[in-house]
Amino acid sequence: MNKFVMNRMPKVYFGEGALKDALTQECQHYGENVLVAYGGGSIKKNGIFDEVVRLLQEQKKNIYEFNGIMSNPTYAKVQEGAKLVKEKKIDFILAVGGGSVIDCCKVISAQAKTRDDLWTMEFDEKRFPSQFIPMGAVVTASGTGSEMNNGAVITNEEVKIKGGMLGALADFSVLDPTYTLTVPMAQVISGAFDTFSHAMETYFGQPAQNNVSDEINESIMRNTIRNMREVVQNPQDVKPRSELMWDSAMAENGILKLGKVTDFQAHQIEHQLGAYTNCNHGQGLAVIHPVLYRHIYKNGIEKFARYAREVWGIHDTKLSLEETAQKGIEALAAFIQEMGLPTTFTQMGITDKEMLRKVADSSNITAGCCKKLTHDEIYDILLECL
Ligand code: NZQ
Ligand code: ZN
Numbered sequence: 001m002n003k004f005v006m007n008r009m010p011k012v013y014f015g016e017g018a019l020k021d022a023l024t025q026e027c028q029h030y031g032e033n034v035l036v037a038y039g040g041g042s043i044k045k046n047g048i049f050d051e052v053v054r055l056l057q058e059q060k061k062n063i064y065e066f067n068g069i070m071s072n073p074t075y076a077k078v079q080e081g082a083k084l085v086k087e088k089k090i091d092f093i094l095a096v097g098g099g100s101v102i103d104c105c106k107v108i109s110a111q112a113k114t115r116d117d118l119w120t121m122e123f124d125e126k127r128f129p130s131q132f133i134p135m136g137a138v139v140t141a142s143g144t145g146s147e148m149n150n151g152a153v154i155t156n157e158e159v160k161i162k163g164g165m166l167g168a169l170a171d172f173s174v175l176d177p178t179y180t181l182t183v184p185m186a187q188v189i190s191g192a193f194d195t196f197s198h199a200m201e202t203y204f205g206q207p208a209q210n211n212v213s214d215e216i217n218e219s220i221m222r223n224t225i226r227n228m229r230e231v232v233q234n235p236q237d238v239k240p241r242s243e244l245m246w247d248s249a250m251a252e253n254g255i256l257k258l259g260k261v262t263d264f265q266a267h268q269i270e271h272q273l274g275a276y277t278n279c280n281h282g283q284g285l286a287v288i289h290p291v292l293y294r295h296i297y298k299n300g301i302e303k304f305a306r307y308a309r310e311v312w313g314i315h316d317t318k319l320s321l322e323e324t325a326q327k328g329i330e331a332l333a334a335f336i337q338e339m340g341l342p343t344t345f346t347q348m349g350i351t352d353k354e355m356l357r358k359v360a361d362s363s364n365i366t367a368g369c370c371k372k373l374t375h376d377e378i379y380d381i382l383l384e385c386l
Contacts, residue, residue: 042182206260
C-alpha cells in the first residue's frame with residue numbers, strides 16, 4: 001500500500017424511504033432558499049419531484065427550480081445555474097438525478113461562491129475552489145458514484161474538452177434503489193458498466209501487487225457482474241438494483257483507491273470521445289475497454305491473469321499466464337456483448353476517422369497502469385474500436 005490520507009465522505013441515507021429521513025434530519029442545517037436541480041424531467045413523470053417538494057415544504061423551505069441539466073453537462077449550464085443561485089440567494093442546492101445533474105450542481109455550488117471563472121481557475125491556474133454553497137444529492141440513476149466524491153465531469157463546448165473538475169462534496173446523499181425502477185434498461189446497464197469500469201481502472205493502477213484495496217475491489221467487480229445479469233433477468237426486482245447502487249457508491253467513495261495510484265486511461269479517452277460526439281459514457285467505455293486492454297496486457301500479464309482468475313473464474317491450469325490473461329479480456333468482451341452494450345463505435349453511430357484523430361490528440365495520457373500510451377497508440381485503439 002502507498003501512503004494515503006482518507007477523506008471524509010458524504011453522509012449516506014440508503015434504502016427505500018431514505019429521502020424522508022434525510023430531508024427531515026438534514027434540512028434544519030440550512031437556510032430557507034433551496035434550489036431543486038434536475039435534468040430533462042424524468043423526476044416529474046415518476047413522482048420523485050413531487051415527493052421532494054412535499055418534504056421541503058414540510059420543512060418550510062422556499063423552493064426554486066433549475067431544470068434541463070443535460071447528460072454530459074456543459075460549462076454553459078453550470079454558469080446558468082450559478083447565476084440563478086446568486087440571484088435568488090440560494091442557501092442549499094438539492095441535486096436530484098444521475099451523475100450529470102449531480103456533477104453540474106457540484107460545480108455550480110463552487111462557481112456561485114466566486115467571481116473568478118472556475119474553468120480558467122482550475123485548468124489554467126491550477127487553483128481549486130474551497131468555498132461552496134452546501135449541497136445534497138438524491139440519486140435517481142446509479143452508476144457514476146458522483147454522489148460520493150467532489151469530482152465532476154463537465155463539457156466545455158467552446159474548447160471541446162470534457163474535463164474533470166473539482167467542486168462541492170455533497171453534505172449528504174440519498175440512495176433509494178426504488179427510484180431507479182423507471183430508468184430505461186439501456187441506461188441501467190451502461191451506468192452499471194461505468195461502475196465496473198471505475199473498479200477496473202482502479203484495480204489496474206499501481207501498485208499491482210496484492211493489496212487489500214484490490215481484494216475488496218475484486219468482490220465489487222464480481223458483485224457488479226452478478227447483479228447486472230440479475231437486473232436484466234428481473235427488471236422489476238429492487239434487490240439487484242440496490243446492490244448495483246451500492247457497488248456504484250463503493251467504486252467511487254475512495255475505499256478501493258486507498259493506497260493506490262489509479263489509471264483511468266479508458267475514461268480519459270472516453271471523455272474526449274464524449275466532447276466530440278456527446279455519446280453515452282458507459283457505452284463508450286464498453287467499446288474502449290477490451291480494445292485498450294488487448295493493447296496493454298503484455299506489460300502487466302500477472303495482474304491481468306489475476307483479474308481473469310479472481311473476477312472471471314478462469315482457473316484452467318493448462319493455460320499459461322499469458323493465455324489466462326487473454327481469456328480474462330475475452331471474458332470481459334463476451335460479457336459486454338451479453339449485456340447488449342455496444343461493441344463497436346459504428347454501432348454507436350461514430351464513424352469519422354478525422355474526428356477520432358482529434359479525440360486521440362486531445363486525450364489526457366495517464367501513467368497509472370502497466371503501459372503509458374502515446375497519442376498515436378490511442379488513435380490506433382480508437383480505429384480498432386470502429
Ligand atoms: O434528464 P432526465 O430526464 O432525468 O433523464 C435521465 C437521463 O436521460 C435519465 N434518468 C435519470 N434518473 C431516472 C432517469 N430516467 C427515468 N427514471 C429515473 N429515475 O437517465 C439519463 C442519464 O442520466 P445521466 O445523469 O446523464 O447518466 P449518468 O448517471 O450515467 O451520468 C453520466 C455523466 O456522469 C459523468 C459522465 O461523464 C457523464 O457526464 N461521470 C461522472 C463521474 C463522477 N462525478 O464521479 C464519474 C464518471 O466516470 C463519469 O465520467
Ligand atoms: Zn465513469
